[in-house]
Amino acid sequence: MREEFEKLALAGKIEPRHIEPLVRLATCGFCWHRSWGFGRIRSIDPVFARFTIDFPGRPGHTMDLAFASEALKPIPATHILARKALHLEELRQMAATQPLELMRIVLKSYGGQATVDQIQQVLVPDVIPADWKAWWDQVRRQMKKDGHFKVPLKKSEPVVYEETERTLDEQLLESFESAKGLKARLGVVGEILRSLEDLADRQEVGRRLIEVLNEDIASHQRTQPAVAMEAVFVRDDLRSQLGLPRAEGELTAVDLWRALERPGPVLEALPAAKHRRALETFREAWPDRWAQILLDSLNEVSARVCRELVQLLTQEGHLEEVKQAVARHVSHHTASSELLLWLARERSDAFADILGPEVFRAMLTALERDQFNEKRTSRLHDFILDDADLIADLTAAADIDVIKDLTRALQFSPVFDDMDKRSLLARLVKSHPAIQSLIAGEQSRQDTGFWVSWESLERRRAEYDELVHKRIPANSREIAIARSYGDLSENHEYKAAKEMQKILMRRKEELEAQLVRARGTDFSHFPSDAVGPGTVVELTDLNTGQRETLTVLGAWDSDPERGIISYLSPVAQALMGHKPGEEVEFEVQGALHRHRIESIRPYRQAPASMPAGVGTGAETSAAAGNAPRAGGLAKVPPTPGEAASSPAVSASGAVAAGEAPSEVPQPPFGGPAEALETAGAGASGPAAVVTDSEAAGGAGPAEETGPPQAASAPLETSDAQAESVVVAGQGPASVTPEPQAGTGSTTPAAAFGEVAATPLAADPESKPPGEDPARS
DSSP: OHHHHHHHHHTTSSOGGGHHHHHHHHHHOEEEETTTEEEEEEEEETTTTEEEEEETTEEEEEEEHHHHHHHEEEEOTTSHHHHHHHOHHHHHHHHHHOHHHHHHHHHHHTTTEEOHHHHHHHHTTTTOOSOHHHHHHHHHHHHHHSTTEEOOSSTTSOEEEOSSOOOHHHHHHHHHHHOOSHHHHHHHHHHHHHTGGGOSOHHHHHHHHHHHHHHHHHHHTTTOHHHHHHHHHHHHHHHHHHTOOOOTTOOOHHHHHHTOSOHHHHHHHSOGGGHHHHHHHHHHHOTTTHHHHHHHHTTTSOHHHHHHHHHHHHHTTOHHHHHHHHHHHHHTTOOOHHHHHHHHHHOOGGGTTTOSHHHHHHHHHHHHHHHHTTOSOOHHHHHHHHOTTHHHHHTTTOOHHHHHHHHHHHHTOSSSOHHHHHHHHHHHHHHOGGGHHHHHOGGGOOOOOEEEEHHHHHHHHHHHHHIIIIIHHHHHHHHHHHHTTOOGGGOHHHHHHHHHHHHHHHHHHHHHHHHTTEEEEOSSSSOOSSSOTTEEEEEEETTTOOEEEEEEEOTTOOBGGGTEEETTSHHHHHHTTOOTTOEEEEEETTEEEEEEEEEEEESSOOOSOOOTTOOOHHHHHHHTTOOOOTTOSOOOOOOTTOSTTSOOOOHHHHHHTTOOOSOOOOOTTSHHHHHHHHTTTTSOSOOOOOOHHHHHHTOOOOOOOOOOSSOOOOSSOOHHHHHHHHHTTOOOOOOOOOOOOOOOOSSHHHHHGGGOSSOOOSSTTSOOOOOOTTTO
16 A cells, blocks of 8 residues: 555655655555544545545545545554454353453553553454443452552552563552552552452561551651541551551551540541540540540530530430530530531431520521621531421421521521521521511511400410410420430330421411511400491390390400300301391301391490590500501401301311401401501510411411500499590400300300300400410
8 A cells, every 4th residue: 555655645645744644545545534433444546536435424435535534543463443443242152251361452442551541442342242340340359360460549540561570469558658658558458358358478468568657657646646647547447357466566556646635636637437436545545534525625626526426425324414514615616517417417306405496596506607707618507408307307396586586687697688588588488487577578568356355465475475485395305315215116105205296386477477467456446336346236136035245355265155245257257237127137057137226326335535646556666666556457358268058167276277357357447447457566575477378378378466564454344434544545464264165055146156266255354254265
């Protein structure tokens, strides 16, 4: 072919410098293109001066000779790529029976060395169609025993083939001596430990390694104590496996620890597999102070090391000291982001009494501190965003006021960008719907509250306070104690405590949803020209001629035996808005009843006049900065099942389901409405929010009006006393004892009065009935 190429050069079709490359290409018959890969030269056309080459995906490709001499690299027939094209089945058989010979061909094809990735790329899937890892592990062990292959410790380093054969002992000792630095030498010793069975003279190799390691340990104990500590462990493992005696004067891990009182930096630099061993030797070095030193180190180490420290301290009976140390850092807001990251990851029942909203507040402080110190990354920051349950778990048992403070802290925190902050606030709203209005602002508020008496409101708040401050913390302690018994699969105390936790948390959510919508009133300003809340209605049953008296009060007020019903009950809804002389039909226990309204009178009279300078609750609230809203409660269409023919509906059930009454009475002329809406606005309690169910129904939050600031006379007061209370802008706040369960009744009040839970007396002078046993 040289003559043909020389003729083409004389003819001017190629240049003389192209002759030698073209001769090599024609002789080899195979080539490599940097873009198209391996190719096989099929023919040479001297007339048109071009090659015909088969590339993968480009068969029969023609290429100008001059261009081919510069763009193609010749591949000899002995190359692994050429042999794959010519003798693929032979190579597959060789991979199964003579893997070392196959490796020799591969390595010599690439100049005597190739990385593991290069070897895998050229053999898989053509030569080795499946289970590459198992095949490579087997071949790697064989190459280590063979004297021609030098197998590196790192995957990124090449496997080398040498024509001169050397023993494994010589190869490993050469690798150990040529390694740069003690850390690299430890990697070689680790490989030697895995190859001890293949060494010809293990004892001699071990003595030489230990001698060098002892020198390196002594020189690194002050400058790199963590590397020296790891070298001690590796040296001890080598001596143990070879059965060699300890050299006189050699340093031990205990000797290294006695020169160090802060274990954190050393543990951080050690591999995780060596942590427990290092801590055991630390205990030996400081038998009297080890526990306190580790406790002091909790706030200085990473979350990974912190977990190891806590595990050791817990196993040795120092759990309470750990909890006290962590609680102190959390309460003082000195906890590091790594300590809080460990606590957030664990979230075990053993630390249930620590895990709470204060932990999340401490997280915000730690992140702000890291930001101020210009810490580039924070794993705690990422964990808070990634763990969707973290905020819900930390704030599950928190008081609603604490949740509000936490929401404000998150809103003003600079550590999260706008999108991340919205995501976290959405999680808070999902767990605590009561704070939605705090996030959404006043413009999104709509009124979906319901009227309740001050007495029933105080009872619900007392129940909520007891639940949050007594029963839930007590349950958390019970869980921690039950968990300490061990074997959770057979721990009945633990299972019972966890079930009770679910019940308590569900009740807490129900109370929050109810309290945020409840609006306290004494019913003194409601209109009495038509049936509505705060009215006493005289009825005549047109079927029997019997006279009945019904008192329509708040959502949580019910005493069927005394004729007191909730204005949310089906009977009250049927009567609502009707005036004296009108006839009303409704169903009671499947039977149709027809009643005529004889008279309507107010449940409690509004005060006729007020002394100068003394205002109503509305005026007092307005003076305090709480501007009243006119118009009372919004009218909401009744949901299915709230009609008169529906069964009795409990107030708590309506609240929990997000249902609103079909119509809420509007006090006339705006004045009484303003008084009702702002009475007791300065009292503490859940703020107005939009719950999930309300948001789904398109309704907004109701602004709650709190109870009176000071306790007033009980309901069994005279008219004059009641007027003096109202004049002062205060509603009654006495809590009456709850009654025992009463007997059933076939009257409308008895059949449908169970909606409310805390009734008032039929008259201002009468004794208020107790809370409905069904809701208690």
